[in-house]
Amino acid sequence: VPLALGVSEPLRTTERTTIGRLPERGTSDRDAAHAILDEGVVCHVGLGTPHGPVVIPTTYARRGDEVLVHGSPAATWLRSLGKGTPMCLTVTLLDGLVLARSAFHHSMNYRSVVVFGTAEAITDPAEKAAALDAIVDHVVPGRMAEVRPTTDEELRATLVVRLPLDEASVKVRTGGPNDDEADLERTDLWAGIVPTQLGFGTPVPAGDVPADLAPPPSVLGYHRPR
Amino acid sequence: VPLALGVSEPLRTTERTTIGRLPERGTSDRDAAHAILDEGVVCHVGLGTPHGPVVIPTTYARRGDEVLVHGSPAATWLRSLGKGTPMCLTVTLLDGLVLARSAFHHSMNYRSVVVFGTAEAITDPAEKAAALDAIVDHVVPGRMAEVRPTTDEELRATLVVRLPLDEASVKVRTGGPNDDEADLERTDLWAGIVPTQLGFGTPVPAGDVPADLAPPPSVLGYHRPR
Numbered sequence: 001v002p003l004a005l006g007v008s009e010p011l012r013t014t015e016r017t018t019i020g021r022l023p024e025r026g027t028s029d030r031d032a033a034h035a036i037l038d039e040g041v042v043c044h045v046g047l048g049t050p051h052g053p054v055v056i057p058t059t060y061a062r063r064g065d066e067v068l069v070h071g072s073p074a075a076t077w078l079r080s081l082g083k084g085t086p087m088c089l090t091v092t093l094l095d096g097l098v099l100a101r102s103a104f105h106h107s108m109n110y111r112s113v114v115v116f117g118t119a120e121a122i123t124d125p126a127e128k129a130a131a132l133d134a135i136v137d138h139v140v141p142g143r144m145a146e147v148r149p150t151t152d153e154e155l156r157a158t159l160v161v162r163l164p165l166d167e168a169s170v171k172v173r174t175g176g177p178n179d180d181e182a183d184l185e186r187t188d189l190w191a192g193i194v195p196t197q198l199g200f201g202t203p204v205p206a207g208d209v210p211a212d213l214a215p216p217p218s219v220l221g222y223h224r225p226r
Numbered sequence: 227v228p229l230a231l232g233v234s235e236p237l238r239t240t241e242r243t244t245i246g247r248l249p250e251r252g253t254s255d256r257d258a259a260h261a262i263l264d265e266g267v268v269c270h271v272g273l274g275t276p277h278g279p280v281v282i283p284t285t286y287a288r289r290g291d292e293v294l295v296h297g298s299p300a301a302t303w304l305r306s307l308g309k310g311t312p313m314c315l316t317v318t319l320l321d322g323l324v325l326a327r328s329a330f331h332h333s334m335n336y337r338s339v340v341v342f343g344t345a346e347a348i349t350d351p352a353e354k355a356a357a358l359d360a361i362v363d364h365v366v367p368g369r370m371a372e373v374r375p376t377t378d379e380e381l382r383a384t385l386v387v388r389l390p391l392d393e394a395s396v397k398v399r400t401g402g403p404n405d406d407e408a409d410l411e412r413t414d415l416w417a418g419i420v421p422t423q424l425g426f427g428t429p430v431p432a433g434d435v436p437a438d439l440a441p442p443p444s445v446l447g448y449h450r451p452r
Contacts, residue, residue: 016277037371041422042334046272046281051242051280054310057338069232086278094268094424099445103373103379104363108268111282136329146416147329148409149308154330160421180450183374184434190372190442192431196267198320199425206402208410216416 017117017169027170030065036113036170037062039224040091041139041198045069045079047087059131060089066162067115068131070120073159082161089115089163094196094199100177101189103124107173109193115168119161125152129158142218150218198224242342243395253396256291262339262396263288265450266280266366267424271295273306273313285359286315287364292388293341294357296347301384303450308387315341315389322420326403327415333399335419341394345387350379357386367451368444424450 010028011017017028042062046053056077061068067089071078081087096109131138132142132155177191203219232387236254237243243254268288280305287294293315297304307313322335347440348354358381403417429445 014277016275016280040321042318042336044270044272044283044316044318046270046279046314046346047366048274048279049242051240052342053272053274053314054242055270055281055316055340057270057316057318057336059334070428075287075301078429088272088279090270090281090283091240092268092270092283097267097365097426097448099366099369101374102380103358103370103376104384106362106365106369106373108285108365110268110283110424114281116278116280132329136332139323139332139334140325140420143325143332144329146421147332148327148412148415150329158330176430179432186374187436187439189374190431190439190445191435192429192441192445194366194429194445194448195427197425199423201421203418203420204402206405209417210413211414213413215418219416219418222323222420225371 011170012137012167014167017167020171023192025171025173027172029163032170032172033113033168034062035166036093036111037145039093039226041086041224043091045077045087045089045148047077047085049080059115059135059139063134063163063164065133067165068135068160068162069119070132070135070158070160077159077200078159081119082159084118084120086118087163095174096196097194098192100187101179101183105177105179107177109173109175111172113168113170115163115165117163117167119145119163122160122162125155128158128160131154131162140218140222144148146216146218200221229249233304235380236396237396240393243393246346251397251399253398255396257396258340259391259394260288262319262337263293263317265319265452266451269315269316269317271303271313273303273305273311275306283293285361285365287360288391289357289360291391294361294386294388296358296361296384296386299383304385304387306383307345310344310346312344321400322422323420325417325420327405327409327412327417331403331405331434333403335399335401336341337398339394339396341389342442343389343393345389348386348388351381354384354386355381358384366444366448372442372444
């Protein structure tokens with residue numbers, strides 16, 4: 001069946017992407033995954049090691065239907081990913097604290113993407129350079145147009161891996177508390193939401209930046225796509 | 227050697243807690259770990275499964291020298307943790323985007339704790355109730371004093387595990403960009419920091435809360451310990 005124009009192919013669902021708990025919060029909508037990945041700044045990468053599982057926070061970029069992660073070639077975890085060690089990459093956006101009338105129904109509003117798969121190292125220098133540009137521009141949109149270009153030496157001193165955005169699950173909770181019927185009669189108990197969002201402050205120039213050099217477009221009015 | 231009064235015993239360092247990259251960012255200071263865990267709202271839990279590694283976002287609480295995680299007894303990952311499956315629990319606080327004159331020296335300011343170990347399920351009902359209280363009060367300090375008490379049935383419908391805060395590493399980056407000497411001469415290139423912080427908005431009452439019921443102390447001026 002051909003897909004309708006403008007409708008993305010769903011994410012691949014497998015046993016491990018199937019949400020056992022509260023499946024109504026899950027979706028395999030690829031556009032939903034893209035939006036969460038594009039808004040996030042930090043992901044958490046999990047992989048097995050001879051010493052057990054490890055979870056590493058790092059930045060990333062989504063480019064099309066892959067997720068890019070970079071770092072030093074000396075980082076054991078990243079080298080391991082580049083060699084195809086099975087991995088899981090999770091991005092979580094916290095949207096609110098949900099306060100119910102009972103402790104039991106307290107919850108969080110959030111949007112999360114969990115991607116499973118194996119990555120591969122990007123070895124072609126031009127592809128690697130483009131991937132690094134994508135990561136910088138993911139964190140600070142437009143920044144690559146403002147900086148001193150990356151040198152070949154810097155490129156060699158960086159490892160970039162790409163993970164296909166294929167087998168993945170999206171989970172979203174929105175709205176207020178789901179209190180028990182009986183608790184709704186308690187007019188003395190407040191319930192609601194404390195909204196949360198990653199906030200960005202006023203840019204602080206480095207001490208050695210000329211006093212008359214204005215912040216560039218990338219940092220003026222900095223915000224995430226939402 | 228007896229520890230000086232008021233000085234915590236350091237975290238246990240092992241091969242897997244040893245920070246290979248940029249070890250100057252690492253510390254085994256237990257108080258630093260406590261402060262990060264107390265400020266954070268969400269952790270990312272990693273564990274191995276027959277289908278590969280998985281990374282789950284969830285809330286938690288630190289209580290003394292253990293970290294508490296809870297959820298439904300129907301959640302496969304949590305049941306697995308309660309049976310002693312090796313796990314890794316990471317809390318990451320993003321403090322700023324670090325913009326350098328080159329793409330290569332772009333970075334993040336952050337504070338993170340990575341805890342390794344095995345958890346156990348809390349089975350004693352009183353201990354379990356106290357652990358659940360600690361989790362609610364971690365996310366919304368003082369909230370347990372305001373809500374309808376937890377019932378035995380709710381207690382049975384919740385699984386809580388505790389992970390010793392023992393083998394762990396703390397990593398912190400602060401300050402401005404570390405640009406190359408040659409790039410500092412480029413007076414046309416801005417560099418600096420965009421500060422970031424999880425922000426909390428004005429509480430929104432649930433639709434069925436009486437209009438004249440003021441938000442309780444726990445949500446008025448909500449903030450994280452810092």
